[in-house]
Amino acid sequence: MEKIIEVKELRKEFKSHSSRSGLKGAFRDLLTRNYKVIPAVNDISFSVKRGEMVGYIGENGAGKSTSIKMLTGILTPTSGAVRVNGMDPHKEREQFVRSIGVVFGQRSQLWWDIAVQESFRLLKKVYNVPDEVYHDHMSHVIDSLDIGPLLDKPVRKLSLGQRMRCELAAALLHNPPLLFLDEPTIGLDVLVKLKIREFLKEMNARYNTTILLTTHDLSDIEALCERVVMLDEGKIIYDGGLSSLRSNWGEGKQIEFQFADTAVTKETLQPLLAEMEAAWTPGGRPNVWIANVLNEEQVISEVIGRVVAAHKITDLKVHEISIEDIIRNIYEEGVKNG
Amino acid sequence: MGKYIEMIRIRFLMMLAYRTNYYSGILIYSINIGAYYFLWNAIYGDKGSIEGMSALQMTSYIAIAWMARAFYFNNIDREIAQEIKEGKVAVELIRPYNYLLMKTMQGLGEGIFRLSFFSFPGMVIVALIFPIAFSADPVTWLLFAVALVFSFLINMQINLLTGILTFFFYNNTGLIRAKRVIIDLFSGLLLPISFFPGWAQQIMNFLPFQGISYVPSMIFTESFSGSEVIHAVLLQIVWVFILVLPIQTLWLIARKQLVVQGG
Numbered sequence: 001m002e003k004i005i006e007v008k009e010l011r012k013e014f015k016s017h018s019s020r021s022g023l024k025g026a027f028r029d030l031l032t033r034n035y036k037v038i039p040a041v042n043d044i045s046f047s048v049k050r051g052e053m054v055g056y057i058g059e060n061g062a063g064k065s066t067s068i069k070m071l072t073g074i075l076t077p078t079s080g081a082v083r084v085n086g087m088d089p090h091k092e093r094e095q096f097v098r099s100i101g102v103v104f105g106q107r108s109q110l111w112w113d114i115a116v117q118e119s120f121r122l123l124k125k126v127y128n129v130p131d132e133v134y135h136d137h138m139s140h141v142i143d144s145l146d147i148g149p150l151l152d153k154p155v156r157k158l159s160l161g162q163r164m165r166c167e168l169a170a171a172l173l174h175n176p177p178l179l180f181l182d183e184p185t186i187g188l189d190v191l192v193k194l195k196i197r198e199f200l201k202e203m204n205a206r207y208n209t210t211i212l213l214t215t216h217d218l219s220d221i222e223a224l225c226e227r228v229v230m231l232d233e234g235k236i237i238y239d240g241g242l243s244s245l246r247s248n249w250g251e252g253k254q255i256e257f258q259f260a261d262t263a264v265t266k267e268t269l270q271p272l273l274a275e276m277e278a279a280w281t282p283g284g285r286p287n288v289w290i291a292n293v294l295n296e297e298q299v300i301s302e303v304i305g306r307v308v309a310a311h312k313i314t315d316l317k318v319h320e321i322s323i324e325d326i327i328r329n330i331y332e333e334g335v336k337n338g
Numbered sequence: 339m340g341k342y343i344e345m346i347r348i349r350f351l352m353m354l355a356y357r358t359n360y361y362s363g364i365l366i367y368s369i370n371i372g373a374y375y376f377l378w379n380a381i382y383g384d385k386g387s388i389e390g391m392s393a394l395q396m397t398s399y400i401a402i403a404w405m406a407r408a409f410y411f412n413n414i415d416r417e418i419a420q421e422i423k424e425g426k427v428a429v430e431l432i433r434p435y436n437y438l439l440m441k442t443m444q445g446l447g448e449g450i451f452r453l454s455f456f457s458f459p460g461m462v463i464v465a466l467i468f469p470i471a472f473s474a475d476p477v478t479w480l481l482f483a484v485a486l487v488f489s490f491l492i493n494m495q496i497n498l499l500t501g502i503l504t505f506f507f508y509n510n511t512g513l514i515r516a517k518r519v520i521i522d523l524f525s526g527l528l529l530p531i532s533f534f535p536g537w538a539q540q541i542m543n544f545l546p547f548q549g550i551s552y553v554p555s556m557i558f559t560e561s562f563s564g565s566e567v568i569h570a571v572l573l574q575i576v577w578v579f580i581l582v583l584p585i586q587t588l589w590l591i592a593r594k595q596l597v598v599q600g601g
Contacts, residue, residue, distance in 0.1 A: 074431045076594050098434045109429040111348060113355045118348060125344040126435060154355070 004178055004210045005048040005071065010080035012041040012066050040066040042234035043080065050177070051208040053200075055221035055242070058231035059331065064214045067231075068182055071212070072102055085178060098127060101171035105183035108163065109170060110155045116166050117151040120173060127174035134173075141169050144199050161192035168196065172203065179203075181213045185220055197223045218323050232331065245326060253300060255291045256283055257307055258315035264289065272306045341435055342443045349447025360455065367404055367460055374400040374528075375468050389532045395559045396530075398470045403527050403555040405461050408452040410490040410550060412445040415514050418501025423508070427596075438498055438589060445494050473560055481567055485554040488574035492549045493521065495581040502585065505592035526552030530561075546581065549574040 017033040019025065041063040048054055058064050069075040070082060073089030073096055082089055085099040102109075110119040124134055142148050145165040150158060158166065164184065171179065181200075185193045201224065203209045215221060221228060221242065228245065230238040238245065269280050269289060278293040291307070293299050300318070307313070353360070375397050382393040391399070418441060421427045430437050464470065473479065500517050504510050522528055524547035531542055531552045542548055553570045556562045562570060 069428065072432050074428050075596060093431070094434045094436070097432050100432070102429075102432045104429065107426060107429055109432075111352070113352045114348060118351055122341070122344050122348050126341040126433060128340075 002050050003047045004050050004052075004085060005046075005212070006081075006083045007047065007067075007071070008045050008081040009043045010041055010045070010067065010070060010082060011039060011043050011078045012063075012070060012075060013037050013039050013078045039078075039234050041070070041077075044231070044234070044236050046229055046236060046239055048210060048212065050210055051204065052227060053204055053211045053213065053225045055225035055228040056212055056214045056231070057216075057218070057221065057228055057327070058214075062231040063234040064231055065182060068180055068212070068214060072100060072180055073097060098174065099176055099178065101174070101176040101179045103164075103167050103171045103179075103181045103184050105164070105181075105186040108155065108167065110163070110166060112155050115152050115154055116147070116158075119155070119166075119170060120151070123170055123173050129174050133175075137175050138169070138173065141172055144202060145169055145195070161188050164188060164192065165196070168199070175207060176209070177207070178210045179212070181211065181215075183215055184213070185215060185217055193217075193220070200224060218327065222323055230327070230330065238330065242323070246321075246323065252292050252321060253295050254319040254321065255293060255300065255303060256315075256317040256319065257289055257291070257311075257313050258283075258285075259287045259289070260312040260314050262287055264311060269307075272310060273303065276303065278303060342439065345440055345443040346447035346450065349444045350451050353448060353451045363408075363452070364456060364460060367408060367456070368463070371401050371404050371464055371468075374404075389530070391530065391532075391559075391561060394469060394471050395561060397468060398472075399530060399555050399559045399561070401461070401464050401468070401470050402558045403551050405457040405464075406486055406489065406551060406554050406558075407527060408457045408460070409449045409486060410493040411452075412448045412494070412497065414441050414445045414494065415497040415500040415517065417441070417444075418498070419504040419510060419514060422501075422504040438585065441498065441501075442494050445497070446490070449490055471559070473558065475560075478557065478560055481571070482554055482558045485557050485571055485574065488571065488578060489550045489554050491578045492546050492574060492581065495578065495585060496521065496546070498585050499581070499588065502588045502592055505588075505596065521547060521550060524548070525550035526555065530556070546577040549577050 015035050015037055017029075017035050020028055020034070044063075044067065056064055056068070066075065070077050071084055071089060073093045076090050085096065087096045087099070089096050110116060111122070120138070129137075142151070145168060147162070147165050147169060150162050150166060155163060155166070168184065179200075185196060188196070197220065200211060204211060211224070213220065213224060226242055227240065228238065228242050229236060264287060266280055266282075266289075273280065273291065276293070276299060278291055278299070281290045281292060282288070283290045291303050293303055304316070378396050378400060379393065382388065382396065386392065388396075418427075421430065427437070430440070433440075465472070496517065500510070500514055503513060507513070524542055524545060526548055527550075531539060531548050534542065549570075553574055556570070557567055
């Protein structure tokens with residue numbers, strides 16, 4: 001499979017000055033300033049194949065946006081090599097940006113004061129899309145995003161969800177083989193989110209569009225991506241399948257028991273899990289204990305059987321460990337067995 | 339090229355989207371022209387001419403200078419500054435066009451809009467109220483049009499330069515205001531250059547500003563004679579070429595050390 005994105009040892013440093021404290025410090029700052037060089041992106045390498053949908057995740061300030069901006073040619077890398085669609089994004093900017101689509105969830109790229117269709121018309125000219133191709137492709141996009149009735153309204157009168165769907169259509173107007181989405185679902189309601197996900201899946205299936213997606217909403221990633229790249233402090237801390245993330249980190253299940261008996265303690269429960277790979281943790285409420293067990297039928301039924309035989313319970317729940325828990329664990333503990 | 343022409347059209351639509359701006363603009367320009375008309379009439383009093391310009395030439399100069407301003411003036415510098423401050427310049431950089439050229443086209447769209455819906459009707463109204471001398475010579479009109487194009491370009495380039503400086507200063511509202519006052523004064527909009535003291539005229543000969551307003555207005559009022567016209571237009575052209583250099587240099591440096599603010 002050909003590689004669409006190839007990143008090697010990519011690095012971006014920012015110079016930031018730190019202000020001295022107090023009035024005296026402020027005057028000293030007038031003359032000389034203390035500069036600190038901070039690497040926002042710290043020698044990362046990865047590649048993306050055609051047709052992949054990759055989730056690019058990390059906490060605020062982890063370097064996601066900075067690396068996306070380097071991949072799209074907006075920022076110049078301090079060092080390292082980037083090749084996207086076979087081009088150097090920064091050096092061949094005008095040629096390169098024709099081959100990508102970008103949606104910034106926090107910035108509009110439509111013209112604020114004029115009707116959506118006028119923005120589309122301008123973009124059609126900007127990207128030199130021929131009439132037939134435009135009508136063919138866009139009528140489909142407009143239908144699936146359901147934005148037909150919005151086209152003659154000025155962008156400033158649209159709701160966030162309406163605007164976001166129009167932004168997405170605008171980014172796909174020239175049908176780019178590669179799509180960057182920087183928090184496309186930020187602040188959207190569930191129905192719009194679902195619609196956007198459906199649409200992205202369809203684009204991927206129909207045109208084999210490669211998608212790189214950053215988001216804080218992990219349900220987006222779960223719905224769309226098979227692979228995640230996780231960043232922390234400018235470094236890649238995990239790069240691999242979402243499913244292997246789950247099996248490496250979230251292989252267990254949690255069984256939550258609420259006991260009728262108020263005298264239950266860890267000591268009285270401990271023997272019940274003897275010679276099994278499991279552990280008790282307090283459930284946060286009185287009389288609630290959680291058994292962390294392996295995800296195997298035998299173990300689960302054995303644990304439930306033993307506990308129920310020994311104590312009276314009022315409630316029982318079985319949880320699968322969510323991706324959010326896994327990711328929180330990774331950030332808290334660092335990658336040990338990843 | 340199609341995309342740049344489309345941009346002019348978009349700017350037209352944007353101007354139409356805000357009607358209040360349009361009407362208040364006409365009002366402000368009329369008040370300015372009226373005020374200067376009475377001021378200059380008071381200054382001239384019984385005198386036939388000052389610095390070789392008659393009172394009639396003077397009022398025509400003022401009227402045409404303001405009408406030309408409607409064409410060359412725009413707030414592109416402030417727009418660029420705002421786009422940089424808000425980080426919107428990132429969106430512009432993912433488009434397959436030249437940002438500065440696109441901004442110039444937006445300015446041109448704005449200029450053409452004002453020229454056709456503002457200057458022409460405005461000029462008719464002004465000519466009805468005040469006595470103004472229009473040249474009957476088509477060559478004068480042609481030369482005026484040529485000079486006006488270059489005055490637009492020079493003003494635009496100075497705007498781009500001021501706008502790009504935001505990359506380095508992050509906040510340059512003060513610079514933008516200062517630039518505006520300097521252009522109004524040194525371009526000969528408020529006072530023809532020939533009215534300045536000799537030493538000031540000497541300095542201004544080495545600055546691009548008089549190409550913005552003084553040259554087209556002097557051509558229109560036929561205060562320049564044959565060779566002076568050619569000389570003035572040539573000077574404008576030279577300045578257009580000279581100004582390309584700092585703009586391109588600063589733009590390249592800015593792109594290299596660009597920090598997108600926010601997000």
